[in-house]
Amino acid sequence: MALEPSESVAVFESALRSAIREVLPEWKTKLQSEAVEKLEEKQTTDEKKRDGAVASTDLLDYTETTQLTRLVESNWEKFKPVFQDLARLKVMFALVNDYRNPAQHNRVILPFERDLLSGGAQQVQNQVAIFRGTSGSETRYYPRIESATDQLGRSSVTPADIYSHPERPRLDVGDWVEVRASAVAARGFDLEWWIFSGGLMEGLATKTRLDRDPDATGSEVVLRYQMTAADVGEQRTVHVRMASTSKFHRSDWYDGHAFFHFAVNPPEDE
Incomplete structure (x- = not known):
């Protein structure tokens, strides 16, 4: 096409x-x-x-x-x-x-x-x-995320800095996070993507494939996540996971991971 x-x-x-x-x-x-x-x-x-x-x-x-x-x-x-x-x-x-x-x-x-x-x-x-x-x-065997940028224009936090505490943009319950991401496939396998929210360690501890269909597929994707009351807190991380359709992966069940840190305000009408 x-x-x-x-x-x-x-x-x-x-x-x-x-x-x-x-x-x-x-x-x-x-x-x-x-x-x-x-x-x-x-x-x-x-x-x-x-x-x-x-x-x-x-x-x-x-x-x-x-x-x-x-x-x-x-x-x-x-x-x-x-x-x-x-x-x-x-x-x-x-x-x-x-x-x-x-x-x-x-x-x-x-x-x-x-x-x-x-x-x-x-x-x-x-x-x-x-x-x-x-x-x-390793790119011969596993796909690699080339870029991941949120709606604020921020690139994903690098692995070396994921435990740091950079300035966290403040969001309200109901606000959307949009991530545009691209990756290069390997060995002819398709790419699948998921986006979810949680604490940093909580997200890193997700060792098994999410029990739902991918949120997007392909080498160029747009992913969206809406903040809920469960996300309220000063240290909330939006996680992006990318995995090939191969049964073998770079780490656990996925091949690429991107991170975006936020703070989420409590609802005013609580």
């Missing part, structure tokens, strides 16, 4: 960022200092403009298609195991770069252009997924 043009651009850029994180973690050193400074300026501007939201702190999220493709081309030896044929890849890069602006600005794109853009984006995504499946790393 062909993706919509804006979806194609998002898939393409996400796949390239995943490849860069995988094989070129030192990517900032490959850019001129002026380019890094511009990315930092973008991050600062984004942070100032987004009242009521938290801007990403990962500078790679502020790179655009042309920067991403240049990083791959100029560091080809690193990326050759991922994409294999530079000449063919350049054709794909040129295609996506040509159509990116019309797609992002909702200008008319003809059906054959949409199909070409969709095919190019999905090919690059598949190449990254296949590389991960043959690279010998």
Whole structure:
């Protein structure tokens, strides 16, 4: 099924960022200092403009298609195991770069252009997924959450910080938490997602698969959870779990876990 043009651009850029994180973690050193400074300026501007939201702190999220493709081309030896044929890849890069602006600005794109853009984006995504499946790393066997962001723009708390006590946004009973998440599958298995609330340790202690159908399926999902009276407290954590449909998993019954800390107010009409 062909993706919509804006979806194609998002898939393409996400796949390239995943490849860069995988094989070129030192990517900032490959850019001129002026380019890094511009990315930092973008991050600062984004942070100032987004009242009521938290801007990403990962500078790679502020790179655009042309920067991403240049990083791959100029560091080809690193990326050759991922994409294999530079000449063919350049054709794909040129295609996506040509159509990116019309797609992002909702200008008319003809059906054959949409199909070409969709095919190019999905090919690059598949190449990254296949590389991960043959690279010998754990991503060969288990899927990995690439990103998880709540409605405030906050990224998931990192595993190293899950026991910390960062500022906790305050919610009321009845408020919704929305998490947008993406993951890369492994070994051809589909992905299933759950969202639930509890104390941090309570959530970590959930060692068996939840006794309900998944809340979402696929590699790009939106998950929603509504706070209830049972969530009232100063230390409430919304948990996201991702699991492949394989019977084998990275940990217990799941392959990825994201965390978002909140405080939930008692009802005023108690």
